[in-house]
Amino acid sequence: MDLNNTKKSEEYSQNSQKLLEKFKVCVGDEVRIITSKEGFSGIILPRYETFSDKYIVLKLKSGYNIGIDINHIEKIEAIQINSSTNKLSPNPQIQNLSDMSNSISYQGISLQSTSSKQNRYIFDRIESKPHSKTLPRILLISTGGTIASKIDYRTGGVTSLLSASELYGAFPELENHGYIYPEFLLNEYSENITPDHWTIIAQRISQAVTKEHFDGIIISHGTDTLHYTSSALSFALKNIPIPVILVGSQRSSDRPSSDAFSNLVGAIRFIKDSKYSGIFVCMHHNTSDEVIACHLGTRVRKNHTSKRDAFKSLDSLPFALIDQKGEIKYNDILHKDLIKRKETLKNFAPRTTFDDKVFLLKFYPGLNPSFLEAFLNLDYKVIILEGTGLGHINKACFPIISKLINCGIFVFMTSQCIFGRVQMTVYDTGRDLLGLGVIPLSNMGPETAVVKAMWALHNSSGPSDFIRIMTVDYAYEMSTALPLVSLKSE
């Protein structure tokens, strides 16, 4: 999409494109468009491919965009042909370093061999800054989703700020909190993240931990599947000696009200002032910009489509709450002794691979049992059931579940209640399912269970080892005692 070289308006299709070609103008040019009624001066903007091709979008001097019906256009005069290096994207949200992403292929990437490549996407580190002992060195890995944006008012386009100098320029206060080393690793919407991406992220972290001596790592990540990634990293990077914190923003970083910056600062403060290590998620605790909640990577879930405080710890208070003054309050119920920051890399043995042959099946009234027959011919090794209540499914499903287990497919039970533990000995249905060989997973969330199964499949020595790993608490994904307190944020 380099407009300088091609001089084409690829964003316009068919009719509108023909018109632009007729008048020898293209996206980015300053023009005057004469219609049957009046004239408009402005800059031609790109248009989403999916929108009707009947209109040309013009940004007027006043800043407003309007669409002009091509059938009303009598003439387009070029005022100034765009010669700047500004690239205009029809989708401002995904313009982020589009040329960068082409140069990095992630499929099957093995990071041991990419140390030379690495320099291509770690840029603009602030090495010149004097290092103070009190301020932490933090690696900020971008995987998609943005912490800071800038707006090009000429075109109305939004781009991400990724380099250190841009980040410090946008948020001068950062200098008070830590030295940030931004790095671009992936550029994916979070719904496009796969277990392969988890591996890439885990391997990059593991490399940074063992060789680059950071005090902490922050991962910026789209929010939709952020909690899957945090679970994956929790299993892959057990006993990590430093804190790794995933942050996202629910409200886009181009808006002055974005939650991105306060989530980032919360994460930095946690790295700076807490003495704990492990995988965490830092997001708003409630709708105000005052308190940032720090959740354990395996206990957190996105519970709202758009609100800032969408992320909640399941069956637990957040691990810590960080207020605006930087004060950190810890949740005493959790076994925080276990995750004190470590001095050495002893015990840190990353296992960063996953096997995606795991299916998450949500039971609902009316689910046709014959559908489950399909699993006999599919390649899945594990089914995580999201049952009702204490861990139930309709008895009509029993025969096929039994058949699947006998064929060697592992069937686990979690609850769609999200909060609370699976207790399959209370009712007949649960006891019957246990009898068939369905394995209960305590209060592990369904999403966490899927991720754990993917990880355990690839990192166990055989079926019994796999079941053992699945049923013991490995990274705080299961709780022994559930707190009898209100878990609602105020």
Added chain:
Amino acid sequence: MSLELDNLNVKVGFEIHQQLKTLSKLFCDCSSKGSDDEYDFHFIRVLRPTRSELGDFDRAALFEHAKMSSIKYYSKIGYSCLVEADEEPPHNVNRDGLETALLFSLALHSNIVDEIHVMRKLVIDGSNVSGFQRTMLVSTGGYLEVENFKNVGVQAICLEEDAAKLISTSSKQKEYGLDRLGIPLVEIALEPISGTPDEIVNVALTLGRLLRSSKKVTRGIGSIRQDVNISVNGGQVVEVKGVQQLTHLVKVLDYETKRQYGMIKIAEELKKRNIDDSLFGDKIVDVTHIFSKSHSNVIKKILKESDPVIQCIRFNRLRGLIGYEPVKGIRMGKELGEFVRFFGFGGLFHSDELPNYGITDDDIKSIEKLLDISSKDDSAFILIGGNKNKINNVIDPLINRIILFKEGVQAETRSVTNDGTTVFSRPRPGSSRMYPETDIMPIPIDAKIINNLKEKTPIAWNELIKRIMQKYGLNKKLSEQIFDSDYYDLFEIIVNSNSQTSVSSISPTFIASKLTEDIVSLSRNNLDKSLMTNEMIVDIFERLEKGLIAKESVILIFEKLMKNESKSVQEAIDSLNLTKMNDSEMYSILDKVFDENIKTIREKGDNSLGVLMGKSMAILRGKVDGSKISDYLKNKLEQFLKEGS
């Protein structure tokens, strides 16, 4: 005005923001009525400016950010939701609101755009939770027909969301109510015009009437806001925000013309002196120690702030100019005082006004010594004190502002004070601070949509007045008055609720005159009509309808409420002792009055009715209808005289 003032070629451009009467808000389904009730939830946010392409923050945005720490928003269920709290993407544009904006475009012969794009306009004073206001350009060009005047060109018509309601502001926090945020507004910008103040007021009036005749706009206080752009002799444009009343408009025009003329005069004087302004502020000294024992109240107050300093800035060859008053009440010193208020200071002192305010000759001598100002020297100085950090932020902008006086009128945004003068509020925002609202798809407006609307174009104002006269039996003047007032909707509600109960004892003319003449005359005496809510007014007329109070009581209750002496209608009635008297009580009082004045009656005969009325009303005012008293007395008098003769 002097001849010179008349020759200034004052140009006035109106930008009218009119709230629309839609059921729900522009981008969500909450009520667009606004709420006076208590809020039930609040939250706190911080806004940060977003960077533009060149790394520049929007000038006005940055100004706002420098002033602010956090913002507290109040919300009420039904009046705001996740959309206002910026916790959810906007819903689709309200179709009624869009239709009304299109109707106004048609009525003003403005060209509707083929496809409307919703934009985000950065506003980070906190009045928009997201940090931007959503706005869309609906049409461009067109004209307004004005009776006895030329047609006035239309620049643009936009549909946008109203901002949140400012509840309070302090140096640490601003507070806003979200009930107003998101109410649809139509913004109509007219081409700048010149004319007599009356002509200019008439233009605003005509536009307002056109909008109101659509019956699709909200009436009442705050529902229409006028920004007025004023420039003289083609100089920089000053935007005066929030001119709510047309009566204010004349005062604002008068004041701004004077002020801008004053600015030109000050600039001329500065140029005459040929001062090297690069030397302005060449010496800045900390003079806090000089004032450690000062008796000046202002200084004492400054020294009580945290980490206080008093800085003194030297301005070479400026003596006499800071206090120079080319027009009465217009001085550089005054402008600078307003300017520093923006940075959180109460004001400043300058050498042209000292000694005064408890600052002594000795103080001045000490300062001049520190600044190397000799008595022969014509250097001036400015003294400003407060918290150290705050002082550091203000000194450079202050010196720059003084240098800019050489250029005359500055492009800035000013606000209106209660007495119709204007004060500096902020620099004018950059023109381009917009980017697309990507959450909403563009809206195509085709010929079919427009043709369907053509039948709904608002009827002309004159025609509307005629209909009001016919329907309610009002005379022309009263019809115009009630229609132009804030109470037309309320008038219709009261009249119609009357006819429903079919007791219709109150005439529309009576209601209209109470809602116009009475309220206007009370307002003229500086009583505050906003203290009397629509609910209160309806309550008063309901009591009148039921015969619980007399017609004469209405204005007395209005007065109590508008003076804030009573908080409710009942309270006003109780404190005025207006509970209506039953007839037999009234007759016995009237009989008594009659008997007491029998001598006068015998002397004056028919002519004594006036005396009797006066004495009776003094006792019975507000408790019974005057007409009842007069009927009774008239009868009694007639009978008495007949019998007596």
